[in-house]
Amino acid sequence: xxxxxxxxxxxxxxxxxxxxxxxxxxxxxxxxxxxxxxxxxxxxxxxxxxxxxxxxxxxxxxxxxxxxxxxxxxxxxxxxxxxxxxxxxxxxxxxxxxxxxxxxxxxxxxxxxxxxxxxxxxxxxxxxxxxxxxxxxxxxxxxxxxxxxxxxxxxxxxxxxxxxxxxxxxxxxxxxxxxxxxxxxxxxxxxxxxxxxxxxxxxxxxxxxxxxxxxxxxxxxxxxxxxxxxxxxxxxxxxxxxxxxxxxxxxxxxxxxxxxxxxxxxxxxxxxxxxxxxx
Amino acid sequence: xxxxxxxxxxxxxxxxxxxxxxxxxxxxxxxxxxxxxxxxxxxxxxxxxxxxxxxxxxxxxxxxxxxxxxxxxxxxxxxxxxxxxxxxxxxxxxxxxxxxxxxxxxxxxxxxxxxxxxxxxxxxxxxxxxxxxxxxxxxxxxxxxxxxxxxxxxxxxxxxxxxxxxxxxxxxxxxxxxxxxxxxxxxxxxxxxxxxxxxxxxxxxxxxxxxxxxxxxxxxxxxxxxxxxxxxxxxxxxxxxxxxxxxxxxxxxxxxxxxxxxxxxxxxxxxxxxxxxxxxxxxxxxxxxxxxxxxxxxxxxxxxxxxxxxxxxxxxxxxxxxxxxxxxxxxxxxxxxxxxxxxxxxxxxxxxxxxxxxxxxxxxxxxxxxxxxxxxxxxxxxxxxxxxxxxxxxxxxxxxxxxxxxxxxxxxxxxxxxxxxxxxxxxxxxxxxxxxxxxx
Numbered sequence: 001x002x003x004x005x006x007x008x009x010x011x012x013x014x015x016x017x018x019x020x021x022x023x024x025x026x027x028x029x030x031x032x033x034x035x036x037x038x039x040x041x042x043x044x045x046x047x048x049x050x051x052x053x054x055x056x057x058x059x060x061x062x063x064x065x066x067x068x069x070x071x072x073x074x075x076x077x078x079x080x081x082x083x084x085x086x087x088x089x090x091x092x093x094x095x096x097x098x099x100x101x102x103x104x105x106x107x108x109x110x111x112x113x114x115x116x117x118x119x120x121x122x123x124x125x126x127x128x129x130x131x132x133x134x135x136x137x138x139x140x141x142x143x144x145x146x147x148x149x150x151x152x153x154x155x156x157x158x159x160x161x162x163x164x165x166x167x168x169x170x171x172x173x174x175x176x177x178x179x180x181x182x183x184x185x186x187x188x189x190x191x192x193x194x195x196x197x198x199x200x201x202x203x204x205x206x207x208x209x210x211x212x213x214x215x216x217x218x219x220x221x222x223x224x225x226x227x228x229x230x231x232x233x234x235x236x237x238x239x240x241x242x243x244x245x246x247x248x249x250x251x252x253x254x255x256x257x258x259x260x261x262x263x264x265x266x267x268x269x270x271x272x273x274x275x276x277x278x279x
Numbered sequence: 280x281x282x283x284x285x286x287x288x289x290x291x292x293x294x295x296x297x298x299x300x301x302x303x304x305x306x307x308x309x310x311x312x313x314x315x316x317x318x319x320x321x322x323x324x325x326x327x328x329x330x331x332x333x334x335x336x337x338x339x340x341x342x343x344x345x346x347x348x349x350x351x352x353x354x355x356x357x358x359x360x361x362x363x364x365x366x367x368x369x370x371x372x373x374x375x376x377x378x379x380x381x382x383x384x385x386x387x388x389x390x391x392x393x394x395x396x397x398x399x400x401x402x403x404x405x406x407x408x409x410x411x412x413x414x415x416x417x418x419x420x421x422x423x424x425x426x427x428x429x430x431x432x433x434x435x436x437x438x439x440x441x442x443x444x445x446x447x448x449x450x451x452x453x454x455x456x457x458x459x460x461x462x463x464x465x466x467x468x469x470x471x472x473x474x475x476x477x478x479x480x481x482x483x484x485x486x487x488x489x490x491x492x493x494x495x496x497x498x499x500x501x502x503x504x505x506x507x508x509x510x511x512x513x514x515x516x517x518x519x520x521x522x523x524x525x526x527x528x529x530x531x532x533x534x535x536x537x538x539x540x541x542x543x544x545x546x547x548x549x550x551x552x553x554x555x556x557x558x559x560x561x562x563x564x565x566x567x568x569x570x571x572x573x574x575x576x577x578x579x580x581x582x583x584x585x586x587x588x589x590x591x592x593x594x595x596x597x598x599x600x601x602x603x604x605x606x607x608x609x610x611x612x613x614x615x616x617x618x619x620x621x622x623x624x625x626x627x628x629x630x631x632x633x634x635x636x637x638x639x640x641x642x643x644x645x646x647x648x649x650x651x652x653x654x655x656x657x658x659x660x661x662x663x664x665x666x667x668x669x670x671x672x673x674x675x676x677x678x679x680x681x682x683x684x685x686x687x688x689x690x691x692x693x694x695x696x697x698x699x700x701x702x703x704x705x706x707x708x709x710x711x712x713x714x715x716x717x718x719x
Contacts, residue, residue: 141470172472179472179627182414182453197624198377199567200531200603202617236376238415239282239529239601242537 065171118156125150126158130165137168144177153187186231189224191269193217194235195257196246201237205259206245212262217270230269281383282529285538285555288546292517294505294525295498296541299387305422307390307429315390316435318504319397323443326507328402332358335402335503337511339523343498344370344461345569345598345674347522347587350499356483357403360491367400367408368468368487371419371497372452374459375570375599376621380527381497383539385412385419388501389426395500396447397436398507403493406444410497411464414451423449456571456625460673461494463627474629475673498526498600519545522586526597530555532604533563542585549581551602564607565690570599571618571625572678574685575611594685596678610707611690612697615682616644622679632670636663637679644683647697648708657687657698 029036049057129146133139140162147158154177163170177183195201195210210221217225217232224231237246240253247257249265284296298304298313307315322331336351357365369392373381385392392410400408410427412420427447431437436445454473457463462476465487486492502524506514515523522544528551531537540555548566565575574595576583583593590597605614623637643660646652664680671677687694696702 138470176472179455179474180453181455196376197617197621198375199571199614199618199621200377202614203532203603203605203609207617236415238373238382239377239379239531241377242282 118160121151121155121157123157123161126161127165130162133166135166137166137172140166140168140173140176141180144173144180144183148183154183154185156185186224189231190229191250191272192231192233192248193265193269194233194248196237196241197234198237198241200239201241201245204241204243204245205257206241208259209245209247209257209262212259213266216263216266225266225270227270230266281386282379282531283536283538284383284387285530285536285540287540287542288550288554291541291543291546292525293541294517295384295391295501295527296387297505298391303387303422304390305425307426307433310388310390310426314508315504316394316430316433318507319394319401319435322398322507323401328358328404331398331402331507334511335506338506338514339511340499340502340506340514341522341524341587342496343502343526343600344459344496345587345596347597350495350503353483353495354399354403354493356481357491357493360484362491363404364490365400365403365405366487366490366492367396367403367405368461368465368492368494369396369399369408369410369497369500370459370461370464370494371410371412371416371423372454372459372464373413373416373599374456375601376456377531377603378529378570378599378601380529380539380600382413382416382419384501384527385416385497386422389419389422390430391501391504392497393423393426393430393436393447395495395497395503397430397445398503399493399495399500400445400447401443403491405493406446408445408447409468409487410447410449411452411468412449414453417451420449420451455627456622457627457673457675460675463673464494465492472627474627477672518543519584519586521545521588526585527600528585529599529601530604531601532567533606534602534604544586545584547582547584548576548602551585552581552604562607563604564609565605565611567603567605567614567682568593568595568601569597569678569681570601571621572596572598572675572681573601574681575605575615575689576685577689580689594681594688596681598674598678608705608707610648610693610703610705611686612644612683612694612703613648613705613707615686616641616648618682619644619679622675625675626679630670630672630676632667633672633676633679636667636670637676639663640667640680640683647694648703650697650701650708652698652701654699657694661687 051057126147129143129150133143143162144154147162148154151158159170159173159177162168163173193213195213196206197210213232214220217230219225219232221232221234235248240246244257247254249269293300298310298315304310304313332351332354335354336349340350341347342350342353371381371385371392373379396408396410410423412423427449436447438444438446450468452458452464452467454467457475458467458473460475461482462478463473465482466476467473468487482492482494484491486494518524525541525543527539528542529539530552534552538555540551542551548568552566563578565577566581567573567575568590574593576593576595580593583589585597587597605611619637620641623641626633626637628634640660640663643656646656660683664684667679668677693704696704697708
C-alpha cells in the first residue's frame with residue numbers, strides 16, 4: 001500500500017523490467033538448425049480441455065480433423081447431436097502409443113471402441129458404385145447412399161475406400177454423412193423406436209414418454225439397448241400428433257402413446273427380435 | 280395424417296386453398312376445370328415476362344418463408360444477371376417438425392405449386408426448376424410428380440414445348456431443421472453437406488451450382504397464378520396494405536379445433552385463434568408463433584397482426600405459420616429450453632456462435648429449470664442470445680434466441696421465479712416444482 005504513495009515509482013519499476021529484458025538471453029530458437037531438448041516422455045499428444053463444471057469442452061465438430069493437412073488428428077466422442085461417433089483416422093499409428101500409455105498408468109490395456117481396428121468388408125459392390133459415380137467427389141452423396149444400400153450402414157472401411165478412391169478428404173465425407181439423417185454408421189438392429197421432439201408433442205407429454213423409453217430401453221437417444229435389440233431415436237411428427245405425443249415403432253406410428261405404455265412396448269420389442277434384421 | 284382444413288371468418292378471402300375446398304385436386308382435368316394453368320397460358324401467349332414481373336412487383340407479394348422479401352424484387356434481381364443459365368427452386372421442405380402447412384398445400388393443390396413454379400421459371404428465363412419436398416412427405420412428392428407429368432403431356436412444360444424448354448424436377452430432400460433455409464437447401468440439392476453460405480452474394484446472383492437462382496416458398500409460388508389471372512389490383516385489396524394477400528396458418532395446442540386455415544395477412548392472432556380455432560379448452564397463457572425459432576406472445580399481445588414486421592417486433596416469427604396455444608399447465612421456461620435444445624441439436628455446426636452458443640443457451644435454460652441458476656445468468660443469456668443473432672449466418676441462428684428472449688420479455692415474473700427464487704409456478708420443472716401446484 002505504501003509504495004502506491006511514492007509518485008513515479010511505477011515508471012521506474014516498468015523501466016527496470018524493460019532493461020532486465022534487454023540483457024536476458026534470447027528465447028527464440030532457430031529451428032530446425034537449433035532444437036530445444038524434448039523430454040523422452042513427450043508424445044506431442046493433443047489434449048482435450050474441460051470447463052469449470054467438468055464437462056468436456058470439445059464439441060466433436062471435427063473442424064480440427066478437417067483442417068489437419070496430414071490427417072493425423074483422430075478422435076472419438078459424442079457429437080452435438082448426442083451420438084457417439086468415431087473419426088477413424090490412421091488409427092494404427094496412434095493406438096499403439098495409447099495402449100502403451102494406458103498400460104503405464106493402470107498396468108493393463110483399457111478397451112476403447114474408438115481404437116479397435118475396423119472390420120473389413122467386401123469392396124466389390126462398392127467399386128461398382130464408385131465407377132457409376134465416375135470417382136468424382138461431387139457425387140459423394142450418391143456413393144454414400146449406394147454404400148448404405150449395399151452394406152446396410154456405412155462401415156468405416158467403406159468410407160475409407162471412398163476417400164482413397166475419389167481423393168476426397170475423409171473428414172469431408174464423414175461431415176457429409178453426419179449431416180444427413182438417413183445415413184447412419186451403426187448396423188441396423190431389430191427394432192427402432194422414434195419419439196417426436198417438437199413443441200406440440202412435448203406439450204402433450206413427449207418428454208415423459210421419451211424419458212420412459214430411455215429408462216426401459218436402458219439407452220439414450222441415438223443408442224441401442226444393452227441387449228442390442230432396440231434403437232431409440234427421434235423423428236418428426238409433421239403436425240400428426242393429436243391427443244398424445246407422436247411415437248413411431250419401426251416406422252409405424254402408434255395410435256396413442258403414454259409413459260405407462262413405454263414399459264410394455266419396450267419389453268415386447270426386446271422379446272420379439274426378427275432374426276433376419278438383427279444380424 | 281393431415282389436419283382438417285378449417286373455415287375462416289366469412290370475409291376472409293380464399294385463394295391458396297380455393298380450388299381444394301372440397302378435397303384434393305390431384306387430377307389435371309378437374310384442376311383445369313377450376314382454372315388451373317389458365318394463368319400460365321395467359322402469361323405465355325398474351326403477356327411478356329416483363330409484364331408478368333411488373334404485375335408481381337405491383338401486387339406486393341412477399342416471400343412466405345418467413346423473411347417476407349418482396350418476390351418481385353427477387354425475380355428482378357435474378358433476371359438482371361448476365362449469366363444465361365438460371366434456376367428456380369420451390370422450397371417445400373417443411374423444416375418445422377410440428378408443421379404440415381406446406382405439405383398440405385402441395386397435397387391438396389399440387390397444380391398451383393407446379394404452375395407457379397412454371398410461371399416463375401418462364402419470367403426469369405430458367406430452363407430447369409426443382410421443387411424440393413421433404414422425404415417425410417411422400418404423398419406430396421407423388422402428387423407433384425403426377426402434376427408435372429400431366430403438365431408435360433399437355434405440353435405446357437417439358438422439352439421443346441413450342442420453343443420453350445422447362446423441366447421441373449420434384450426432389451425429395453432429407454435433413455434437419457436447418458435445411459429449410461435457402462442457402463442450406465441449395466447445398467443439399469447439390470449433394471453437399473447441408474450448411475448455409477455467407478450472404479451476399481444472394482442466391483439470385485450465385486445460387487444453385489453458382490448460377491442465379493430464385494428460391495421461393497411453395498406458398499409464395501402457389502399465389503403467383505392467381506395474381507397473374509386476376510391482376511395485381513385484386514391482390515393488393517386482400518390482406519393489409521403493407522403485406523397483401525393470404526397465407527396458411529396451422530393451429531395447435533390448447534385450441535378447440537386444431538387445423539389449418541387460410542388467413543389474410545394482417546388478421547390479428549386473436550382473430551385467428553378465436554374464429555377458426557374455436558373456443559379454447561382452457562384459458563391461454565401464451566401463444567407460440569412460428570415453430571421452434573418462434574417466440575411466445577402473452578395473452579395481452581394477441582392483438583398483434585399476423586404479418587412479418589409486427590410479429591418480428593413482438594419477438595416472434597411468421598416463418599412456419601404455426602400458432603401453438605399453451606394453457607396454464609405449461610411452464611414457459613421449460614418449453615423455451617426444450618425448443619432451444621432442439622435448435623442446438625439441429626445446428627449444422629458451421630459457425631461457432633451457433634454451434635457452441637446455442638448449446639450454452641440451452642444449458643442456461645436447463646440450469647433455470649433445474650434450480651442451478653446463478654443470478655447473473657439472465658444477463659448472460661440476454662447477451663449471448665444477442666451475440667448469436669448478430670453473428671448469424673442463417674435464419675436458424677438468427678432466431679435461436681427468440682424462445683428464451685420472448686419468455687424473459689413477456690413472462691419476466693415466471694422467469695425470475697426460476698432464476699431468483701428457484702420456484703416453478705406451473706409446477707413442471709422437476710427438482711424445484713412447487714408443492715401443491717397442479718401439473719398437467
